[in-house]
Amino acid sequence: MSPIRTADGATTIESVRAVAGVSGFFFDDQRAIKRGAERDGAGYRGDPVTPGFDRVRQAGEAISVLLELGDGTVATGDCAAVQYSGAGGRDPLFRAEEFVPVVEGPVADALVGRRSENFRENAELVEDLCGTDDRRLHTAIRYGVSQALLDAAATARRETETDVLADALGTDPADEPIPVFGQSGDDRWENAEKMLLKGVPVLPHGLFNSVEKVGEEGERLVEYLEWLARRTEELGPSGGETEEGGYSPRFHVDVYGVLGEVFGPPYDRPEVADYFADLREAAAPYPVQVEGPMDEGGRGDQIHAMTELREGLADAGVGVDIVADEWCNTFEDVCAFVDAGAADVVQVKTPDLGGVHRSGEAVRYCEGTDTRAYLGGTCNETAESARTCAHVALATDAAQVLAKPGMGFDEGYMIVENEMRRALARRDLRNSQVIADD
Known part of the structure; x- marks a missing residue:
């Protein structure tokens, strides 16, 4: 043709x-x-x-x-x-x-x-x-x-x-790879150790999607963060130190609204603040952020609950960031959470926003606010969509980007990290050619 x-x-x-x-x-x-x-096994019983x-x-x-x-x-x-x-x-x-x-x-x-x-x-x-x-x-x-x-x-x-x-x-792209967030799936111990060995900047997600996994009083999540902090020192690059002066990952755990079941209703502000202080102490010295602490069944109620929690943590001086996920799906949802100051981080869940340019616009909406943009998505994507999202992250200089697809960690991390490095190398090559031509 x-x-x-x-x-x-x-x-x-x-x-x-x-x-x-x-x-x-x-x-x-x-x-x-x-x-x-x-x-x-790999499935679920029930209807x-x-x-x-x-x-x-x-x-x-x-x-x-x-x-x-x-x-x-x-x-x-x-x-x-x-x-x-x-x-x-x-x-x-x-x-x-x-x-x-x-x-x-x-x-x-x-x-x-x-x-x-x-x-x-x-x-x-x-x-x-x-x-x-x-x-x-x-x-x-x-x-x-x-x-x-x-x-x-x-x-x-x-x-x-x-x-x-x-x-x-209308952005100035990042000039280095965006921090990648690894997701462990239910294999939250071995996969977290893989992430530590590879020096992943944000980890491990954890898939804490039931009271059983979090603990009847949240105790299992606390124990997990204590273990993760200890293993970071033991397995991190160069025994926890890097040539740049120290490997200091950010701990990010997703609890799928389960903490709302563990600590309510009714909502006891001091009790919840004390629990988040326990999470912070367990993760020390590493920063920690908690995704989807509750699920209130609708956007308005979710924003109200997230805002109340964020203000409560600030008043109590508890340095744990909260991440919006549930009911924060569309571009309009992201704007609503950011405008209300309901989260320290909003997940831009790429398949839920439609076109990839809409994800880019959502990341940009966080500029100039005290809310960071996490370019996320889902383990249920493909290598093709993951590579595209790597470019969205670079173009908008997002705070972090999800390693995807799959729950095995290694493959998704490889796909996203390598795509960003290739894109940056191509830009460097093009810029060097422009300089040579001049």
């Missing part, structure tokens, strides 16, 4: 294909798990609760989007949804076969013939599209198609995806 280009040499999008595939983990019915569904689920745990799904450009190039991106789909106000369970016709129908109709280098314009077009049911496209579709559009624009412009995003968002 002869290259098809516009008058100024830019390539056009000639076709859009969708291929049903698999993601890096599972879809889990979070409500069923919180109600007591028991682990059964699903959230609409769309056939069982409490089922295989994760994805759609690979292929954009064929006029010069024969094929740009790619992967549609993926979070592990706990349908929970916390998110879009419903993502079934790949159900949505393939949407990508090859309304999405293809809107994109074919458009200039491939115009990332922002193309991505916003998809963001506003409706499917065959006249409803806004599932977040997973917007997410995956925007990745392919970013790949297409970077290829057409002969730039990195970081450069294209920085131009679209």
